[in-house]
Amino acid sequence: MKTYLTQHLFDGVQMHRNMHLQVDEGLIVAILPASTSPLEADESLDGLVCAGFIDTQVNGGGGVLFNHEPSFQSLQTMMRGHTKFGTTTMLPTLITDSGTIMQKAATAVKQAIETSLPGIAGMHFEGPHLSLAKKGIHPSEHVRSISDVDLMTFTRSDIGKVMITIAPENVPPDIITDLVKHGVVVSLGHSAASFDLVQGAIEAGAIGFTHLFNAMSGLTAREPGMIASALTDPRIFAGLIADLHHVHPINCKLAYHCIGPSRLMLVTDAMAHVGSDMQSLPWLDSTITKVGNKLVLEDGSIAGSCLDMAGAVKNMFDLLSAGLPDDQPNDVLSEVLNMASQVPANMLSLSDRGELKPGNRADFVLLNDDLQVKACWIDGKVVFDHLT
The missing domain is CATH 3.20.20.140 (Metal-dependent hydrolases)
Structure with missing residues (x-):
């Protein structure tokens, strides 16, 4: 079992800040606000965590x-x-x-x-x-x-x-x-x-x-x-x-x-x-x-x-965020991330992935501010790591 402190997290529905993401045996166990969570973080992830x-x-x-x-x-x-x-x-x-x-x-x-x-x-x-x-x-x-x-x-x-x-x-x-x-x-x-x-x-x-x-x-x-x-x-x-x-x-x-x-x-x-x-x-x-x-x-x-x-x-x-007011790009980013995860999951009826929630596969990605991949997990295991 491992708990991550995420700076930003998009769960497929909403953008969050400072969340605990706990995984165990390849599955997401919990996603909780760090400010009220009883969990202790094993590792901090600086960037945006989203579904793989x-x-x-x-x-x-x-x-x-x-x-x-x-x-x-x-x-x-x-x-x-x-x-x-x-x-x-x-x-x-x-x-x-x-x-x-x-x-x-x-x-x-x-x-x-x-x-x-x-x-x-x-x-x-x-x-x-x-x-x-x-x-x-x-x-x-x-x-x-x-x-x-x-x-x-x-x-x-x-x-x-x-x-x-x-x-x-x-x-x-x-x-x-x-x-x-x-x-x-x-x-x-x-x-x-x-x-x-x-x-x-x-x-x-x-x-x-x-x-x-x-x-x-x-x-x-x-x-x-x-x-x-x-x-x-x-x-x-x-x-x-x-x-x-x-x-x-x-x-x-x-x-x-x-x-x-x-x-x-x-x-x-x-x-x-x-x-x-x-x-x-x-x-x-x-x-x-x-x-x-x-x-x-x-x-x-x-x-x-x-x-x-x-x-x-x-x-x-x-393409979609160009020229938008400052308060709107986050909404566009949420939609685009879902186009790369939740939508294909729905098309293929893969109900255990495409969004981050307890019970789903621990398939997730860590992105930097330029939307480049810093790390990638499948079944809770790191399969790519550019953090070091």
């Missing part, structure tokens, strides 16, 4: 791309690459690939779940049932209609939370409904579908949109498209890559104002570069190169990101 970040779209990290090396060791490396940026839960994400690679990736996640590898909650299959017209960097030779073998993979009970990104023109509503009945989180993306087709997929049980604005049918005068559906339907969640390259800052603001901070979540779409010194990565018949804080193919098109969750929080906070 949850990233639902992580293609790689620490120099490893999951598609290239779909193994348990890769998952360990990816977690190490992301915990230094505050990620305490992730869904390792497989970009469209062959059935063989899908099975290897699922086996790796199964091993992670069985051994309780800290931070791995399940798996995100981004494809292969996408639209060729909106495939992005996904290899066209593996884009295909859904099969019984794919369904068996998605509905496995030994790989934790399963999220899939599909194009509704490639997966009929009855299959979406069946997937949802098996506990699969269905998200829509890489799609040229009409507004009506998208709405049909939502009626069938889809609850998410993958990397909003990117690789999806746009909003026009007489065809609202997928973007309009995402911005107007109160039943859905939407992931946003807030690296300010994938999505124009004004569109980030538009998503915030239309969808709101309770359903808009921050994602990284991180490639192997995050948490490493990697500059270039082979991809199909091209190379993904880091140019500044953007990843591009040889033709200049964007290919995933080198964004981390702390960076996403910082970008979104700076």
